Amino acid sequence: MNAALALVGKGRHFASLGIREVTRQAGVVPTSFYRHFRNMDDLGLQLVDELGLVLRRMMREARANVLQADKLIDESVGIFISHAQNNRSFFMFMAQGLAGESRAVQEGIRSEMRYFASELANDLRRLKVAEHLSDADLDMTCDLIVRSVAFSLTDILGISPEDECQEEQVRQRTARFLQLIFVGAAHWNSRPS
Amino acid sequence: MNAALALVGKGRHFASLGIREVTRQAGVVPTSFYRHFRNMDDLGLQLVDELGLVLRRMMREARANVLQADKLIDESVGIFISHAQNNRSFFMFMAQGLAGESRAVQEGIRSEMRYFASELANDLRRLKVAEHLSDADLDMTCDLIVRSVAFSLTDILGISPEDECQEEQVRQRTARFLQLIFVGAAHWNSRPS
DNA sequence: TACTGATGTGTACAAGTGTTCACTTATGTG
DNA sequence: CACATAAGTGAACACTTGTACACATCAGTA
Numbered sequence: 429m430n431a432a433l434a435l436v437g438k439g440r441h442f443a444s445l446g447i448r449e450v451t452r453q454a455g456v457v458p459t460s461f462y463r464h465f466r467n468m469d470d471l472g473l474q475l476v477d478e479l480g481l482v483l484r485r486m487m488r489e490a491r492a493n494v495l496q497a498d499k500l501i502d503e504s505v506g507i508f509i510s511h512a513q514n515n516r517s518f519f520m521f522m523a524q525g526l527a528g529e530s531r532a533v534q535e536g537i538r539s540e541m542r543y544f545a546s547e548l549a550n551d552l553r554r555l556k557v558a559e560h561l562s563d564a565d566l567d568m569t570c571d572l573i574v575r576s577v578a579f580s581l582t583d584i585l586g587i588s589p590e591d592e593c594q595e596e597q598v599r600q601r602t603a604r605f606l607q608l609i610f611v612g613a614a615h616w617n618s619r620p621s
Numbered sequence: 622m623n624a625a626l627a628l629v630g631k632g633r634h635f636a637s638l639g640i641r642e643v644t645r646q647a648g649v650v651p652t653s654f655y656r657h658f659r660n661m662d663d664l665g666l667q668l669v670d671e672l673g674l675v676l677r678r679m680m681r682e683a684r685a686n687v688l689q690a691d692k693l694i695d696e697s698v699g700i701f702i703s704h705a706q707n708n709r710s711f712f713m714f715m716a717q718g719l720a721g722e723s724r725a726v727q728e729g730i731r732s733e734m735r736y737f738a739s740e741l742a743n744d745l746r747r748l749k750v751a752e753h754l755s756d757a758d759l760d761m762t763c764d765l766i767v768r769s770v771a772f773s774l775t776d777i778l779g780i781s782p783e784d785e786c787q788e789e790q791v792r793q794r795t796a797r798f799l800q801l802i803f804v805g806a807a808h809w810n811s812r813p814s
Numbered sequence: 815t816a817c818t819g820a821t822g823t824g825t826a827c828a829a830g831t832g833t834t835c836a837c838t839t840a841t842g843t844g
Numbered sequence: 845c846a847c848a849t850a851a852g853t854g855a856a857c858a859c860t861t862g863t864a865c866a867c868a869t870c871a872g873t874a
Contacts, residue, residue, distance in 0.1 A: 612805025
């Protein structure tokens with residue numbers, strides 16, 4: 429699994445990886461692959477599981493650092509971006525998998541995102557942000573937030589890891605997206621549709 | 622190019638396609654490939670160009686049908702979704718390319734999206750929507766809109782083309798995302814950051 | 815100690831891959 | 845018509861690929 433991630437991190441697309449290629453990178457003979465996975469899709473699924481762990485770690489760190497609501501957005505975006513930089517390969521795999529060729533992997537990542545969004549909704553409720561929103565509307569808002577941040581992945585992963593300048597740009601743009609969404613949520617009841 | 626699109630439409634990922642595979646699907650001998658493309662990346666780039674045409678057609682149709690601002694969102698989302706259904710393979714290619722392995726294709730699609738967002742900003746100016754926004758803020762808003770709609774691609778392309786029920790669901794959710802963003806934009810100046 | 819289950823190894827094979835070369839066949843222009 | 849240019853062909857090359865099988869090595873346990 430680390431070998432596959434390493435290749436993805438080097439710019440390869442997961443869908444184009446072969447068993448031999450992965451085992452070669454792992455320093456192991458091709459046949460050993462079958463001791464652990466039935467095929468590449470299987471490996472992909474297990475990677476999704478591990479991706480879940482990474483995301484949960486990130487959520488925990490965010491919850492620990494974001495105590496009051498005023499610096500919520502900048503703080504969270506910062507944590508997200510630094511996690512994306514520190515686990516580049518994982519997040520590349522995630523970005524690829526969203527439109528990948530294994531339906532199962534696709535659904536797995538999508539489900540991780542849904543879980544993330546629902547946890548975010550819980551946190552916002554707890555922080556007494558957006559108390560006027562119905563549960564459904566809050567869920568919708570959080571879904572949009574998670575999607576926007578996920579899309580920023582393509583921005584972050586597209587720039588070189590040490591280009592502080594561009595990174596700062598992405599950080600600010602992402603934060604403004606979220607601010608815009610929050611403003612929308614704050615005034616949502618005025619147009620309950 | 623049609624052959625490659627056809628394979629993508631069948632669920633394959635562009636990054637995993639080979640020259641022989643594509644020419645086989647095209648009913649042509651492998652060597653003929655080199656008469657038209659230098660390699661698969663080249664083919665991908667030419668597909669991006671054609672994707673640009675598809676998007677422009679879509680924009681033209683949207684401009685023709687959205688005359689007044691009140692039904693703007695529902696109308697536009699409808700047009701987008703019907704185009705996505707009618708050019709499934711093209712939009713699949715687009716979704717894949719955003720995190721694909723060819724940096725050039727990635728940049729090409731991204732640039733199409735930027736163009737789309739800037740045209741959208743023009744239209745909104747012309748329709749006198751959000752007149753209170755600065756140019757930069759309007760650009761930012763349109764960027765977020767385009768991203769949200771693009772993300773909905775993964776939703777639409779993930780469901781079967783004739784599942785009207787799920788399609789309607791995606792349509793409504795996407796429209797509500799956009800409404801939320803518009804509400805945010807309408808009240809943006811109250812928190813100019 | 816002897817055994818067992820998990821992991822890794824080496825060999826083998828048939829099939830698929832990208833790319834090259836010299837060739838034929840259309841198509842449209844002077 | 846003759847001719848240039850574009851498009852397609854077939855054979856050949858050196859590799860790579862997925863997968864199967866029998867065998868080796870190691871850890872931990874009874």
